Each structure stands twice: as C-alpha cells, then as structure tokens.
Amino acid sequence: MNLVDRLLKLYSIAFLTVLCLFFLAIGIISKGTGNPLQFSQLPWSGDSLATWLILLSLVGLAAVALGARGKLRWLLALFALYVFAQTVWGFYFGPHRFEGYDDFRWSLWFSLAALAAMAGAVRAALVRV
Numbered sequence: 001m002n003l004v005d006r007l008l009k010l011y012s013i014a015f016l017t018v019l020c021l022f023f024l025a026i027g028i029i030s031k032g033t034g035n036p037l038q039f040s041q042l043p044w045s046g047d048s049l050a051t052w053l054i055l056l057s058l059v060g061l062a063a064v065a066l067g068a069r070g071k072l073r074w075l076l077a078l079f080a081l082y083v084f085a086q087t088v089w090g091f092y093f094g095p096h097r098f099e100g101y102d103d104f105r106w107s108l109w110f111s112l113a114a115l116a117a118m119a120g121a122v123r124a125a126l127v128r129v
Contacts, residue, residue, distance in 0.1 A: 005127060008120030012080060013068050015117040019083065020060035027053030040097070041090030073125040080121035084114040 030037045030050040037049045044052045060079050067076025090096055091107040098104040 005120075005123055008116070009124040010120075012076070012117040012120030012124065013064055015113060016060055016064050016076070016080060016083065016121070020057040020064065023053045024057035024061070027051070027057065039090075040095050042086070043094070067121065067124065070128070073121075077118075077121040077125035080114075080118040084111075084118040087111050087114045 026037065027050045029035075031047075031054070036046040037053070038045060039049065042049060042052075060083075063072070063075045063079040066072040088111060091111060098107070
C-alpha cells in the first residue's frame with residue numbers, strides 16, 4: 001500500500017503542477033496581450049478571469065511546493081479539493097454546454113484525473129507518505 005500512496009502523491013503533485021503552470025501561462029499571456037479570456041467552466045470572465053487564473057495558479061504552486069516537501073500537506077489537499085470541486089461544478093453544474101460526445105468524454109477523463117489528484121493529495125495529508 002505504501003507504493004500506491006507514493007504514486008498517488010507523485011501523480012497529485014505532477015497533475016497540479018502542470019495545471020497551475022498551464023493556467024499561469026494563459027493568464028500572463030492574456031494580461032500581456034490584452035485579449036480577454038472566456039472559459040465557461042469558470043465563474044469569472046474577461047480581465048478578472050486572467051487575474052484570478054494568475055493568483056490561483058501562484059497559490060496552487062505554493063501549495064504544491066509546500067505539500068511536496070511535507071510541510072502544510074493539508075494545503076495541498078485543500079487546493080486539490082478546490083480543483084476537483086471547480087472541475088465538477090464547471091463542467092456539469094455551471095453554464096458550460098458540451099459540443100458533442102468528444103467534449104463530454106474529455107470532461108469525464110479530466111474529472112477523473114482531478115479526482116485521482118485529489119485522492120493522492122488527501123491521502124498524503126492524512127498519512128505521512
């Protein structure tokens with residue numbers, strides 16, 4: 001079981017790091033070019049969306065760094081829980097509409113990936129891995 005815990009923790013760290021870096025880059029590019037963003041899965045729009053993406057990405061990267069080092073592991077779990085909750089809300093309960101089966105299937109895979117990342121982060125927070 002220890003190997004599974006370690007793999008889930010590593011997956012959680014990798015998933016959240018890549019996600020934060022992606023959204024950080026998107027936010028910085030949007031701010032730099034002045035082009036407004038539109039993600040129907042997120043509750044913000046326009047310039048405030050770019051600002052929120054940058055801020056949440058920096059908070060997420062800090063949570064990942066601290067969680068990976070074993071300090072404030074609960075912060076990593078809390079951020080992973082937020083990512084999963086925002087994913088589920090944005091795709092299935094928010095204003096987002098699917099543009100076909102492939103879009104829906106992609107959202108399911110992404111939701112499962114976020115769930116696995118949350119499971120790894122919560123497990124790492126509860127048990128020292």
